[in-house]
Amino acid sequence: MLITRKKGMLCLPLLLLILLLSVTDSYASISRDYQTALNQFRSLVKNPKQARYRSNWKRLEDKFIAIYQTNPDGSYAPKVLYYMGRVNEELAKRSYLRSDYQASVDYYNRCAKRFTKHSWTDDSLFRLARIQYYNLNQATEARRTLNTILRKYQSGDKYKEARALHRKIIAEVRNSRSSVASKSTVKKKPAKSTPSKVRKTNRSSRNVALKGIRFTSSNDYTRVVIDLSGATKHQYKFLNADPSRNLPFRLYIDLDRTVPTQSVKDELKIYDGILRMIRVGKPVPSTSRVVLDFEAVQKYTVFALENPYRVVVDVSAPKDGKMSHPPVDLSKKVLVHKTKKPSRTIPTSRKIPDLVEQLGLTVKTVMIDAGHGGKDPGASRNRIREKDYVLKTAKMLGKKLKAKGFNVLYTRSTDVFVPLEERTAKANVQKVDLFVSLHINANRKTSVNGIETYYLNLARSKSARRVAARENAITEKRISDLQFILTDLMLNSKMQESKALAELVQKSMVKTVRARGWKSKSNGVRSAPFYVLMGAKMPSILVELGYCSNKTEAKRLRNNSYLNLLAAGIANALSTYRHNLKNYAAM
Structure with missing residues (x-):
């Protein structure tokens, strides 16, 4: 039955139908908007290049806010x-800003408090607890959040994970208390020890010490090394210059649970090259921040080395000092296993286009790196200490190269220790044309012998991984892990040019010693991720002159005539390399 009150009014059932259609249409619109925003979120997470920009995350957050309102x-x-919590959490992972993590926490909290019976509430609470514990150093708050899940959401899909994290936090608190209790018992023995000093020791024992900061700088290249007492997490961010506030280009590195030692200055002014100043501070109590101020930045790379643990920062500036585009972070590119196109490789006696472009049609300066040295003896077997014999060979090689018209520089000319990362940095700052690192090998199997030459790339064999692990002073397992963070350092290290140089040197050494009756074995040219070659801006190789663990080969290596022949073989190869280049330039 139709019910009407006045003429011209719609009947009640029709009005209800219109309202129902309106609500349905509104629901469908919200559903479409939500699905669109969700798809954009998933795409942004999978796109590292777009995910780097804060504006993309903030635009997505605005879309979710509009849907919610x-x-x-x-x-x-x-x-x-x-x-909305997930968006800010993903942003925080990239910005490393505490404020972004806090924004994420606020959204998760609102979801959990407003919708206590929704199936996603325990998910919100669990993500909230993880951020509190891992990112905000709020273990007590994280425990309370997890307690809520354990009490109210026992049938939820996050219950088991919440229980595991809760147990982890409880165990950490108990270990901390027992540690403090045991040390407080010990403190009673010394008559003059004070409680305040004991507490300070307990606190610092849980932290990593920032021991010092080293740098090598020129007008277009800088390498900064942050020395630490142990491994720790690090995050970094590049900030553009702000002329209105008189702020230069800055790159800051946050070191988790790290405390600077007294020898580390708060500010260090640099008066040479593109590096202006190094500043050290603590944005939050548990984090040390190292800020690098630069004149200009074109490319930068941040990576960690082990044994001892240090964080290395490489920065290159435009040659004219002008910034035409945002700097490129080489640390975050995707792993690429393929080499460059064949047309860009360097045949041993054919055209050399890329090298000609980069080196001005000539090779003038060679840096010779005698491996190890000082406190680091290197391989030591059969009356051979690697550091002594490679230095002797380096000086032989230097004399021969000078006789051929090369300028020669050394990373070390005496028995001193030079960190691996400083050797390549010296070559970059001096703008040398070729870098040759000399070493002597060793193996548990005394039957293994032979000459081998390496260039920087992924290790293709177990043997190459073993050699790289020994020279880097890390385990073979870490070599496997290392390969996934070195890709761009390798792709920007004249990989193909280095391979061609390695082939020339290997062939020439073996040919030279065999011509004089030495029955040396050739193990060929190999690739591996060597610390000493990382970040080199010129063709670079590492030569293993032989195995001191093999008695026959050790006897050869103790013979100055044999070392002189190896040096001659290397010098002849470098001369041929330069000659091939000149031939191309004359074409």
Whole structure:
């Protein structure tokens, strides 16, 4: 039965139908908007290049906010709040800003408090607890959040994970208390020890010490090394210059649970090259921040080396000092296993286009690196200490190269210790044309012998991994892990040119010693991720002159005539390399 009150009014059933269609249409619109925003979130997470920009995350957050404001009590509201938390959490992973993590916490909290019976509430609480514990150093708050899950959401899909994390936090608190209790018992024995000093020792024992900061700088290249007492997490961010506030280009590195030692200055002014100043501070109590101020930046790379643990920063500046585009972070490119196109490789006696372009049609200066030295003896077997014999060979090689018209520089000319990362940095700053690192090998199997030459690339064999692990002073397992963070350092290290140089040197050494009756074995040219070659801007190789662990080969290596022949073989190869280059330039 139709019910009407006045002429011209719609009947009640028709009005209800219109309202129902309006609500349905609104729900469908929210559903479409939510799905669109969700797809954009998933795409952004999978796109590292776009995910680097804060503006992309903030635009996505605005879209979720608009959906939420349309119907803050609707069925999509808890999901939208959850993803608003996810957006800020993903942003925080890239910005390393505490404020972004806090924004994420706020959204997860709102979802959990407003929608206590929704199936996503325990997910919000668990993500909230993880951020509190891992990112905000709020173990007590994280425990309370997990307690809520354990009490109210026992049938939720996050219950087991919440229980595991809760147990982890409890165990950490108990270990901490027992450690403090045991040390407080010990403190009673010394008559003059004070409680304040004991507490200070306990606190610092859980931290890593920032021992010092070293740098090598020129007008277009800088390498900064941050020395630490142990391994720790590090994050970094590049900040553009702000002329209105008189702020230069800055790169800051945050070191988790790290405390600077007294020898580390708060500020260190640099008066040479593109590096202006190094500053050290603590943005939060548990984090040390190292800020590098630069004149200009074109490319930068941040990576960690082990044994001892240090964080290395490589920065290159435009030659004219002008910034035409944002700097490129080489640390975050995707792993690439393929080499460059064949047309860009360097045949041993054919055209050399890339090298000609980069080196001005000539090779003038060679840096010779005698491996190890000082406190680091290197391989020591059969009356051979690697550091002594490679230095002797380096000086022989230097004399021969000078006789052929090369300028020769050394990373060390005496028995001193030079860190691996400083050797390549010296070559970059001096703008040398070729870098040759000399070493002597060793193996547990005394039957293994032979000459081998390496260039920087992924290790293709177990033997190459073993050699790289020994020269880097790390385990073979770490070599496997290392390969996934070295890709861009390798792709920007004249890989193909280095391979061609290695082939010439290997062939020439073996030919030279065999011509004089020495029955030396050739193990060929190999590739591996060597610390000493990382970041080199010129063709660079590492030569293993032989195995001191093999008695026959050790006897050869103790013979000055044999070392002189190896040096001659290397010098002849470098001369041929230069000659091939000149031939191309004359074409």
